[in-house]
Each structure stands twice: as C-alpha cells, then as structure tokens.
Amino acid sequence: MSQTLDRALQILEYVGDKPRRIGEIAEFLGVHHSTALRFLHTLRKHGFVQELPGHSYRLGSAMFRLGFQSLEGIELRSLARPAMERLNLLTGETVHLGSLEDGTVLYIEKVEASHPIRMHSRIGAVARLHCTGVAKGIVAFLPLTERDRLLAGYDMVRRTEHTLVEREALEADFAASRERGYALDDEENEPGIHCVSAPVHSGEGVVIAALSISAPVIRVDRDTLLSYAPALIEAAHETSRQLGWRG
Amino acid sequence: MSQTLDRALQILEYVGDKPRRIGEIAEFLGVHHSTALRFLHTLRKHGFVQELPGHSYRLGSAMFRLGFQSLEGIELRSLARPAMERLNLLTGETVHLGSLEDGTVLYIEKVEASHPIRMHSRIGAVARLHCTGVAKGIVAFLPLTERDRLLAGYDMVRRTEHTLVEREALEADFAASRERGYALDDEENEPGIHCVSAPVHSGEGVVIAALSISAPVIRVDRDTLLSYAPALIEAAHETSRQLGWRG
DNA sequence: CTGCGTAATGCGTTATGCGCAACACGCTTG
DNA sequence: CAAGCGTGTTGCGCATAACGCATTACGCAG
Numbered sequence: 001m002s003q004t005l006d007r008a009l010q011i012l013e014y015v016g017d018k019p020r021r022i023g024e025i026a027e028f029l030g031v032h033h034s035t036a037l038r039f040l041h042t043l044r045k046h047g048f049v050q051e052l053p054g055h056s057y058r059l060g061s062a063m064f065r066l067g068f069q070s071l072e073g074i075e076l077r078s079l080a081r082p083a084m085e086r087l088n089l090l091t092g093e094t095v096h097l098g099s100l101e102d103g104t105v106l107y108i109e110k111v112e113a114s115h116p117i118r119m120h121s122r123i124g125a126v127a128r129l130h131c132t133g134v135a136k137g138i139v140a141f142l143p144l145t146e147r148d149r150l151l152a153g154y155d156m157v158r159r160t161e162h163t164l165v166e167r168e169a170l171e172a173d174f175a176a177s178r179e180r181g182y183a184l185d186d187e188e189n190e191p192g193i194h195c196v197s198a199p200v201h202s203g204e205g206v207v208i209a210a211l212s213i214s215a216p217v218i219r220v221d222r223d224t225l226l227s228y229a230p231a232l233i234e235a236a237h238e239t240s241r242q243l244g245w246r247g
Numbered sequence: 248m249s250q251t252l253d254r255a256l257q258i259l260e261y262v263g264d265k266p267r268r269i270g271e272i273a274e275f276l277g278v279h280h281s282t283a284l285r286f287l288h289t290l291r292k293h294g295f296v297q298e299l300p301g302h303s304y305r306l307g308s309a310m311f312r313l314g315f316q317s318l319e320g321i322e323l324r325s326l327a328r329p330a331m332e333r334l335n336l337l338t339g340e341t342v343h344l345g346s347l348e349d350g351t352v353l354y355i356e357k358v359e360a361s362h363p364i365r366m367h368s369r370i371g372a373v374a375r376l377h378c379t380g381v382a383k384g385i386v387a388f389l390p391l392t393e394r395d396r397l398l399a400g401y402d403m404v405r406r407t408e409h410t411l412v413e414r415e416a417l418e419a420d421f422a423a424s425r426e427r428g429y430a431l432d433d434e435e436n437e438p439g440i441h442c443v444s445a446p447v448h449s450g451e452g453v454v455i456a457a458l459s460i461s462a463p464v465i466r467v468d469r470d471t472l473l474s475y476a477p478a479l480i481e482a483a484h485e486t487s488r489q490l491g492w493r494g
Numbered sequence: 495c496t497g498c499g500t501a502a503t504g505c506g507t508t509a510t511g512c513g514c515a516a517c518a519c520g521c522t523t524g
Numbered sequence: 525c526a527a528g529c530g531t532g533t534t535g536c537g538c539a540t541a542a543c544g545c546a547t548t549a550c551g552c553a554g
Contacts, residue, residue, distance in 0.1 A: 002289045003510070004251040004542070009293040009309075016313040018320070022500060032544050037501075042249045046256040047349045055500060059317030061348035062256075064355075066263040067314015068371025070306030073265070101308035102294045108311075124315025250541065251511070269531065279513050284532070302531060 007031065008039050012059065015049055019058040067124065074099070076209060077109050079242045080200070083235040084111045084211065091228050093215040094119060096195075098127050098134030100208055103150055105135040108209075119193060119214060130156045130170055131163050133185035137197025137210030140174035140183045147174070162187045182229045183210075192217055196229050198236035203244025211236045254278065255286050259306065262296055266305040314371065321346070323456060324356050326489045327447070330482040331358045331458065338475050340462040341366060343442075345374050345381030347455055350397060352382040355456075366440060366461060377403045377417055378410050380432035384444025384457030387421035387430045394421070409434045429476045430457075439464050443476050445483035450491025458483045 007029050014020060014028055026036035040057055043049040047062035071077065076099060084095045088111040097109035105127040127135040129150060139147060156165045164170045177183040185195040197212035213228050240247060254276050261267060261275055273283035287304060290296040294309035318324065323346060331342045335358040344356035352374040374382040376397060386394060403412045411417045424430040432442040444459035460475050487494060 002251055002285055004249055005255045005286060005289045008252045009295060012313060016316050035543060038249055039252060042252045048256060058320055059313060061353055064314040064318045064371050065353060066259060066306060067311040069263050071311045073305055106308055106312060124311050
C-alpha cells in the first residue's frame with residue numbers, strides 16, 4: 001500500500017462531501033499544511049480538484065468526466081436500458097437500476113416517470129440497504145452469509161414510520177420477498193413513495209443488481225403497484241439472461 | 248508535485264479509457280510491475296478501480312459515486328435546471344448545459360426531448376470546441392486571447408461535411424454569433440442535428456457556460472430553430488442573473 | 495496595528511516508495 | 525506433458541522522493 005496515494009484518495013473522499021479548506025484537510029489527514037498542499041497541487045494539475053474563490057477546494061472536472069465515463073463502460077447498464085424503458089412505457093412510473101458495488105448498492109441508471117415527481121434518488125447515489133426498493137431487491141436474494149457481511153455494522157436508520165429498524169423484522173421481510181420473487185418498499189425510505197423490485201443475476205448466477213419501479217401512493221395504490229410485479233420480474237429475468245444467466 | 252500521486256492519477260485517466268491489464272499499465276507509466284500493482288491495490292482498496300475477471304482493471308464505484316456527487320455540488324447546474332425545463336417545454340427539443348472547465352467544455356446537464364432521438368451527447372462528456380452547439384456558444388463569446396489559448400494545439404477534426412476546419416472560418420462564424428447574440432451548429436458535429444446556443448455569464452461577467460437547443464433537421468427546419476433563439480437567450484440571461492450577473 | 499489562515503519556497507532527514515529477484519499460480523501453446 | 529507467458533505475492537537493499545519545519549509573503553478581519 002502506498003501511503004501517499006492512500007492519503008490523496010482520502011482527500012478526494014473528504015472533499016467530495018463538501019468543499020474544504022487546507023486547514024481542514026491537513027488536520028483530517030494528520031499531516032503538515034505543506035504536505036496537504038502538495039497533494040492538492042498535484043490533484044489540481046490533473047483536474048481532480050478545483051480551487052474555489054476563497055481558498056476552498058472541491059472535486060474537479062476530471063472527477064466527473066471519468067465518473068461518467070466509467071458508468072458508460074458498465075455493460076449491465078446498457079443491457080438493462082431497453083427493459084427499463086419498456087417498464088416505464090408500461091407503467092408510466094420511474095424505473096431504477098441499482099447495482100451492488102463494493103458492499104454498497106448504487107443507482108446506476110434511471111428512467112424518469114412521465115409525471116415528474118420529486119424523488120430523492122439520482123444516478124451515482126447510494127441506496128440504503130434496509131429501506132430502498134432497489135437495495136432490498138438485491139439483498140433479500142443474497143445468501144445469508146452475504147447478508148450478514150453487508151449488514152454487519154450497518155446502521156439501520158429510521159427514515160419513516162414504516163422503516164424496518166430491526167434486523168429480525170428485515171429478515172422476515174426478506175424471506176417474504178424471496179417467497180414472492182420480488183421485494184417491496186412500503187414507504188420505508190420516503191413517505192408517500194412505494195416500490196417493487198426484482199433481482200438481476202449475473203452469468204454465474206449471483207445476484208448483482210435489481211430493477212425497481214417507484215411510484216407515489218397518491219397516484220398508484222398498492223394493488224396497482226403489485227400488478228406491475230410480473231412484468232418487472234420478466235424484465236429482470238430478461239436482463240439476467242442477457243448476462244448469461246440460465247435460471 | 249508528488250510523483251507517486253502523479254502516476255496514480257495517470258492510471259485513473261488511462262484506465263478510464265478502457266479496462267487495462269497490469270502489463271499495459273506498467274509499460275504506460277514506465278515503471279516496474281510491482282510498482283504498478285502497488286498503486287492498483289491502493290486504488291482498489293478505496294474503490295477507485297475494480298478488478299474484472301481476467302486480470303484487467305477498470306474504474307470503480309468510488310469513481311462514479313464521487314463523480315456524480317461533485318456534479319451535485321455545482322450550483323450552476325441546479326440554477327439552470329428550471330430554465331432548461333421551460334425551454335424543453337416550449338420547444339419539445341433536447342436542451343443542454345455545457346460548462347467551461349479546465350480548458351474543455353463538458354456537458355453538465357441535459358433535458359431530453361419528448362421525441363426520443365439518439366444523440367451522441369451525455370452528461371460528463373466533452374463537447375468539441377469547434378463544432379458543437381454548447382461549446383461554440385461559449386467560445387464565440389470569449390475574448391480573443393482566451394480563444395487563442397483554448398484553440399492553440401486543438402485539432403479541428405472534420406466531423407461532417409459542414410464542419411468548419413479552418414480557424415479563420417471559425418472566427419468568422421464566432422463574429423457572426425456575437426453579432427446575433429447566439430451561436431449556431433449547422434450539422435457541424437452530427438449529420439442531421441442542428442443547434443442554437445447562448446452564453447451564460449458568471450457574476451464577474453465572464454462567459455462560463457452555455458445553454459443549447461438541439462433538434463433533428465427532419466423535424467425542425469432552420470427557421471423554426473432560429474425562432475427559438477429569443478427564448479434561449481432569455482433563459483441564458485436569467486441563469487446569468489441568478490449567478491449575480493448584471494448585463 | 496495585530497492576528498489568523500493560506501501560499502510558496504528551501505532544506506535536512508528519513509521514511510517510504512522503488513526496482514529487482516525469486517517463487518507460485520493459472521492459462522495457453524507446442 | 526512440458527514449456528512459456530502474464531500475473532500475483534513477498535522480501536530486501538538502496539536511494540529517491542516525500543515529509544515536516546521554518547521562513548516569508550499575502551490578504552482579510554477585527
């Protein structure tokens with residue numbers, strides 16, 4: 001492991017949160033100002049950070065140029081896109097694709113509802129494991145050992161009054177999801193929004209992602225939402241098959 | 248400047264292009280395999296790269312998580328969004344926001360046309376300076392010294408038969424754009440697509456971005472496209488004013 | 495004016511990154 | 525089956541390059 005690089009990457013994470021000043025960064029790393037400055041200069045030279053008026057630093061253009069570029073290279077995303085558009089056409093609601101990456105679930109694609117409803121999701125964002133549709137659609141279908149690993153030390157924060165905050169209750173929900181073949185988010189992450197979600201399998205048969213349909217309860221009642229499940233599952237299966245899955 | 252960090256950032260750029268194997272990376276940097284491997288391990292530990300089956304490496308989840316996160320922090324983007332949606336509603340066409348970052352123009356926001364037409368643009372992508380609407384909408388309105396700096400060593404590659412490949416012709420086009428108050432891309436980047444584009448000014452009065460409307464020639468003829476210009480300019484002005492510009 | 499935070503530069507010290515070599519592993523080739 | 529190739533891993537000695545510190549300068553606020 002390279003100490004220098006390690007520190008620099010910590011800076012990127014730290015600065016990504018919000019713009020920071022040198023003093024903060026140096027203190028955060030526990031290094032001298034001049035050391036932090038040396039890193040920032042190199043990062044800036046490559047466009048990974050950018051200096052704002054007032055001596056604070058934020059992530060720079062190279063960061064999001066490469067970020068989007070990397071997304072482009074994910075075949076799952078392009079493979080799933082047609083199925084997502086079909087689901088959107090069928091239901092008129094927002095369709096998400098979430099992928100399990102390094103122990104967290106990230107939104108990697110999204111097809112917006114025709115009726116624009118504000119939703120706290122965006123591509124590149126982290127989907128909470130215990131209360132979002134996409135994440136539950138993945139985690140519920142993972143083997144127990146994987147679930148244990150993911151949820152160890154994970155803080156099941158209460159987001160709404162429906163949020164499941166006990167591991168035991170969550171496991172019961174997972175079991176029900178496996179029974180049904182799809183997972184449900186019943187206003188557990190955002191009040192007024194519920195989702196159905198189905199897992200996507202890799203060529204090796206491992207659950208690696210999930211498709212979800214999200215809708216406001218005021219427009220779509222529970223029964224209607226559940227009626228989307230078969231098409232959703234079929235879309236997820238189709239995507240899985242394209243990845244080489246023979247389920 | 249930090250040599251270690253410098254090399255690591257080169258790896259990110261290099262790997263961002265397409266997945267690479269160790270040998271390539273080590274050769275690219277001109278270092279020993281073990282050195283390249285040390286970098287990759289550290290990068291992987293932080294999720295900036297990811298190992299694919301078959302010993303190749305690509306950018307990892309931290310990269311696009313932070314990439315999107317950084318985009319979120321750009322106030323220009325959220326400020327311009329409402330105006331972009333209004334333009335989209337008015338015209339039904341695709342609206343882009345491009346921003347000048349470190350000498351290149353990047354697409355940082357996009358509102359899709361209702362009629363889905365495939366277009367080679369995406370958020371995070373680089374907009375060619377000499378032939379795309381957004382970029383011309385910025386560059387045309389920069390002072391000559393800035394234009395010289397940006398275009399020095401820039402390769403004006405021919406993209407279509409309409410592409411301006413001579414600096415002189417481009418300058419004439421810029422002058423006409425300044426005269427009109429908006430720039431034009433007349434199928435110069437993609438055959439069958441034309442755009443109008445107007446500059447956005449920062450609080451200090453510097454041109455930092457542009458809004459553009461793109462449409463296929465088969466649906467929107469030239470006169471119709473030009474008729475969008477006043478609304479486009481007004482939208483760009485509104486965004487500029489929100490940035491503190493008093494034009 | 496003083497005090498605070500940042501920026502830039504130079505320098506001595508040494509930690510740390512470097513290349514090399516040796517070996518294990520898996521895959522393909524002959 | 526053996527040979528060859530590319531990769532992954534570990535250990536070690538060397539010298540480079542990163543580190544911390546001090547100094548100076550700058551801008552801003554009290």
